[in-house]
Amino acid sequence: MSTTTIDTHAVADELARLLPSSQPLVARPAEPGERPAPSATAVVATFVGQTSAELLVVAQDAVAEAMAGAGALTLAEALRPALEAAARTLGAGVLGAAEERPAGEAVTGGDVTVFALVGGGTVQAWFGIRSISQRASMPSAPLEAGSMRVLYDVELTLTTEIGRTRMPLRDVLGLTPGTVLELDRAAGSPADVMVNGRLVARGDVVVVDEDYAVRITEIVSETSAQ
Structure with a gap:
């Protein structure tokens, strides 16, 4: 091994x-x-x-x-x-x-x-x-598609990210209701879909039955996500 x-x-x-x-x-x-x-x-x-x-x-x-x-x-x-x-x-x-x-x-x-x-x-x-x-x-050899079926019922947490910003800790501790945070993404840009912190797709934010949802527009490969 x-x-x-x-x-x-x-x-x-x-x-x-x-x-x-x-x-x-x-x-x-x-x-x-x-x-x-x-x-x-x-x-x-x-x-x-x-x-x-x-x-x-x-x-x-x-x-x-x-x-x-x-x-x-x-x-x-x-x-x-x-x-x-x-x-x-x-x-x-x-x-x-x-x-x-x-x-x-x-x-x-x-x-x-x-x-x-x-x-x-x-x-x-x-x-x-x-x-x-x-x-x-995990197996020492890559999993074949058939053997992956044993993992199909494992639940993963997906999150949607519309943008990020960076600020010093002192500013984070000073946040109050009404504070506006400027993000690093223009309005109308696609949102990122993340699985355990890793980018897997992008999509448009939509509303379905009064709830937010994401319509997938792009699947991100591992190489393009880096």
Whole structure:
């Protein structure tokens, strides 16, 4: 069985870049024996693809300020965008639902690579990645059309995106009712249809029985989506 080497530092860098911390974070390999407190909360999600891995984040203190201004947002929901960004560096695949576990249970064993996420000269958060063998996560050979039938009833979450914008955390925390956000897309442009954060199609936003809907106008190939 062939294996794929994961550039764990690149994955950690991408997660640190998107983590909603009050200060920029830089990932560095943890020193021997350097680990988060066992009682801390780890958010864990499994990515399944040609390269599969379990991703672990301990960042409750680092994102506390962002969560304080985000209403009922859970820790797993707050960390989801950073986990999705990290997962995209692993290639095509699906990131499963995130769950919370004690860090002493999640960040353990010699098979997990741990990074300290440093900001302001101190460790603000932790990231761990544990490689999953290809055989355990999916067939080593590409799935044939017939064998894909076993996955046909698996439900996926599709989202529609009409545009994006970027702003500093201080501006996000200052959002109030009536704030107008300018997006990076002109009015009338097609909306993006995403599956687990990956662009799969584009379409026009329409109304069906007083509900919004999307009429697909283009299927996006993997190469054109990159």
